[in-house]
Amino acid sequence: MDGVGGTIVEVEAYDHEDPAAHGYRGRTARNASMFGPPGHAYVYRSYGIHWCLNLVCEPEGVANAVLVRALEPTRGLDAMRERRGLDDVRLLCSGPGRLTQALAITREHDGLPLDRPPFELRARPAPAAVVVGPRIGITRAVDLPWRYGLAGSRFVSRPFPRA
DNA sequence: CTTTCGATGATCT
DNA sequence: GATCATCGAAAGG
Secondary structure, X not given: OOOOEEEEEEEEEEOOOOOOOHHHHOOOOOOHHHHXXXXXXXXXXXXXXXEEEEXXXXXXXXXXXXXXXXXXXXXXXXXXXXXXXXXXXXXXXXXXXXXXXXXXXXXXXXXXXXXXXXXXXXXXXXXOOEEEEOOOOOOOOOOOOOEEEEOOOOOOOOOOOOO
């Protein structure tokens, strides 16, 4: 993504039968890309201020997606700092609205494939240790433990509950 | 440390 | 008219 990026350290799952998901009540103009082919982006405006990035999951035609909530920044740190108006690496991408600002993701990226520029999504070289917990900032299906984080990462948007 | 609250606009009812 | 998968600043302990 334009020379900036990092390692995904926190995501949340949104299933098509999940009352908290945008796709739950069927296809609309906003969530159309959620119903499109897997491996593409679903980007929407949040609270009129922020953008949020989802990775559309299979199967095609079913509204399953994963919200990217935090990255550990690895490339283009200075560009991110400039966009965010911050120096603290820890705060550059530790939140769904923050990482889209740091990466300059907007509605223009909605529906784009994640394996081609400007995106460049790659698999992690080795399996990661993962921690789970309840999702953040939602009002329905609050108890589903569908928030996943990289164990021990200091770059998650908020700490995970202690085991 | 914690809680509260305003910003801001598209989307949905 | 109400809701919202957020953030950051401000105020209170």
